[in-house]
Structure formats: structure tokens, C-alpha cells
Amino acid sequence: MQVFSLPKSMKENCKYTFCPGCDHGIAVRLVAELLDELNLKGKTILAASIGCSVFLYDFLDVDAIEAPHGRAMAEATGVKRARPDKFVFTYQGDGDFASIGLAESTHAAIRAENLTGICINNTTYGMTGGQLGPTTLIGQKTTTSPMGRFKDTYGYPIKIAEHIALCEGTAFSARVALDTVAHINQAKKALRKAFQVQLDGLGYGFVEILSTCPTNWKMTPDEAHERVKNEMIPVFPLGIFKDVTEG
Ligand SMILES: Cc1ncc(C[n+]2csc(CCOP(=O)(O)OP(=O)(O)O)c2C)c(N)n1
Ligand code: SF4
Numbered sequence: 001m002q003v004f005s006l007p008k009s010m011k012e013n014c015k016y017t018f019c020p021g022c023d024h025g026i027a028v029r030l031v032a033e034l035l036d037e038l039n040l041k042g043k044t045i046l047a048a049s050i051g052c053s054v055f056l057y058d059f060l061d062v063d064a065i066e067a068p069h070g071r072a073m074a075e076a077t078g079v080k081r082a083r084p085d086k087f088v089f090t091y092q093g094d095g096d097f098a099s100i101g102l103a104e105s106t107h108a109a110i111r112a113e114n115l116t117g118i119c120i121n122n123t124t125y126g127m128t129g130g131q132l133g134p135t136t137l138i139g140q141k142t143t144t145s146p147m148g149r150f151k152d153t154y155g156y157p158i159k160i161a162e163h164i165a166l167c168e169g170t171a172f173s174a175r176v177a178l179d180t181v182a183h184i185n186q187a188k189k190a191l192r193k194a195f196q197v198q199l200d201g202l203g204y205g206f207v208e209i210l211s212t213c214p215t216n217w218k219m220t221p222d223e224a225h226e227r228v229k230n231e232m233i234p235v236f237p238l239g240i241f242k243d244v245t246e247g
Contacts, residue, residue, distance in 0.1 A: 007032035021221030023211040047076035051093035070101020073108035089116035099134040112169025112203040122213040130216025161208040165241035171203035177210040179225040
């Protein structure tokens with residue numbers, strides 16, 4: 001009989017600091033399951049970031065280095081170059097990865113660093129109170145765009161997975177979501193691929209995960225998943241945008 005239990009790559013007394021119903025919790029569990037399944041627990045170094053995932057090193061039982069304010073890909077680059085035998089990945093919010101850290105994130109892909117990047121896109125700066133972020137949807141109300149995001153004032157949301165796919169050194173880039181069981185299964189598959197391209201030495205693997213922020217969106221978790229389906233996926237289509245293993 002299969003028993004639902006904590007992945008071995010999670011700390012035994014791990015207590016999430018995420019709000020109840022937040023998709024960050026699902027994403028972290030998928031990462032931990034894959035670390036178990038690929039036998040990576042003892043050879044992983046995480047470059048943690050700022051934002052609601054700041055305490056990731058308290059949840060995952062792996063070595064970690066804290067890299068606040070968008071610098072995770074720069075730190076991960078140094079770690080991986082010094083220890084190419086280690087599996088190195090970042091886990092960052094969209095504000096961290098694609099706003100304050102856009103240069104670091106992009107250049108790591110352009111340099112074909114043999115790293116894995118995971119970006120949680122919840123269309124807002126969650127930890128700091130729901131401000132407008134680089135992926136905020138046109139029309140979306142945030143604490144710093146109370147009338148909604150107008151393109152004339154704030155510009156357009158960035159399509160991160162497509163942007164990373166355009167970088168020559170990218171081996172794999174995909175966008176997934178966590179709003180349904182089918183999508184969660186697809187997300188795990190994409191993460192596995194992004195892990196594998198690093199293990200095979202093929203370059204930069206990246207997954208953008210469409211996620212929720214029920215607290216700042218002022219929605220129930222179910223309403224938040226409806227927003228992912230009805231408002232986010234039409235703007236941020238799911239799929240694989242580059243995969244060098246597929247020719
Ligand atoms: C006043 C202020 N400005 C900037 C920061 C830096 N900062 C920490 S968390 C964060 C937002 C992170 O948002 P995101 O990367 O989208 O991750 P999320 O919290 O949504 O998971 C920022 C800008 C700060 N802590 N306080
Ligand atoms: S503030 Fe939003 S993104 Fe952060 S833990 Fe709470 S629900 Fe999740």
C-alpha cells in the first residue's frame with residue numbers, strides 16, 4: 001500500500017510559512033519529490049531567493065545559499081562553476097526572477113550555465129503586500145495599481161518562459177500551472193526535464209509555474225485557481241517553448 005508521506009528531501013519538522021491555499025506549497029512539494037526520485041538529496045545546492053519562498057532552506061533538507069533581491073542566478077553560477085559535481089537550482093518569485101533579477105536570470109541563460117531555474121509567477125509581489133510586478137496582468141488591480149494595470153502607464157506583463165527560450169544557451173524552457181491535478185502532473189514532468197538537462201550537461205533548464213496568491217488577490221484558493229484558468233493561462237499559455245533534446 002502506498003502511504004502519502006513527506007518526501008525525504010523535506011525537513012522532518014518542516015512547517016510551511018506560506019499562507020493556507022497558496023500554490024507555493026504544491027510547487028515546493030513537487031521539487032522535493034523529484035529530488036527524492038532522482039536521488040539528488042545529498043548532491044544538491046539550492047540558491048534560495050527573496051519573497052514568500054525566502055525560507056525554502058527551512059523546508060528542503062539540502063545545502064543552500066541565500067541570494068536575495070534577484071541575484072540567485074549569479075550566485076548559482078558561482079556555486080555550479082566551483083562544484084560542477086553538484087545539482088544546483090534556484091527557486092524564485094516572478095518579482096525576484098524577472099524584475100530585480102532579470103539581468104542575472106537572462107545572462108545565465110545566454111551563458112548556457114548548466115543550472116536549473118524555477119520561477120513562481122503569481123502576477124504580484126506577494127511577500128511585500130501585493131504590489132504590481134513584472135507579470136501583473138493588464139487590468140489587474142494591485143496595491144500600487146489600485147485602478148488596474150494600464151499598458152500606457154505600466155507597460156505589458158513579461159512572458160518569462162518565452163523570453164528565456166529565446167536565449168541561445170537555454171536547453172529547456174516551459175510554462176506550467178498548478179490549478180488542476182492534470183496540470184500538476186504536467187508541471188512535475190516539465191520540472192523533471194529541466195532537472196535532467198542539467199544532469200546531462202546540456203545547459204540551462206527553466207520552468208515558469210503559474211501560481212496563486214489568494215491572500216493578496218483577496219480570493220479563496222478555489223477562486224484563485226479560477227483566475228489562473230480564466231485570466232492567466234490565456235495570457236501566459238502553457239507549453240514547452242524550447243527543448244534541445246527534441247531536436
Ligand atoms: C519596501 C521593500 N522593497 C523591496 C523589498 C524587497 N523584496 C522582498 S520580497 C519582494 C517581492 C517578492 O516578490 P516575488 O519575487 O514575486 O515573490 P512572491 O513573494 O510573490 O513569492 C521584494 C521586492 C522589500 N523587502 N521591502
Ligand atoms: S502572500 Fe501570496 S504568494 Fe505569499 S505565501 Fe501568501 S498567498 Fe502565497
